[in-house]
């Protein structure tokens with residue numbers, strides 16, 4: 001069988017989602033740092049983002065496509081519910097992550113608070129502060145969805161959970177993140193379940209300055 005290669009930085013939330021899916025399926029893969037912006041990498045990901053994935057002659061970009069490929073092309077526990085309504089709910093939460101949560105919480109809070117200081121990039125504190133009510137309200141919605149529900153799309157973890165959990169994992173590392181998480185008891189309990197999984201431990205990024 002050909003080798004699976006995930007092109008992405010360990011600290012990337014999207015690359016971690018792809019890795020979580022591979023780990024949950026019990027797949028062997030290598031993680032390779034992409035050479036962002038080079039012609040070579042643009043051949044793998046024409047939009048210049050991460051992750052991309054190669055498996056023999058299968059070349060994919062976009063995390064949802066990669067994660068679905070892992071789920072559907074290989075044996076192992078199903079990462080997508082079979083029932084149409086639950087599967088649609090999974091897709092709904094993946095879209096919520098891609099369209100809303102990533103911009104507000106990853107780009108608007110985690111990147112400026114954690115990544116910019118490591119790179120010596122000045123933080124626009126006003127913009128960060130202005131974004132906090134949206135962080136609160138979006139996470140309150142996720143918290144509400146997890147009230148009385150073990151996972152976002154049913155009784156078992158699905159791709160929806162694998163999209164959201166890497167972002168939540170960064171929040172305790174910053175005061176604004178800690179403060180919002182303290183109000184989200186259902187997210188806390190869910191994150192505890194997610195972080196107890198082998199896939200989570202195996203993909204833990206090391207943040208170094």
Ligand SMILES: N[C@@H](CCC(=O)N[C@@H](CS)C(=O)NCC(=O)O)C(=O)O
Nearest residue numbers: 012013014049050051062063064098
């Ligand atoms: N919606 C895309 C998003 C990919 C994305 O934004 N990845 C981020 C890393 S988490 C990235 O490549 N950032 C580097 C950049 O924008 O140059 C997906 O699902 O794969």
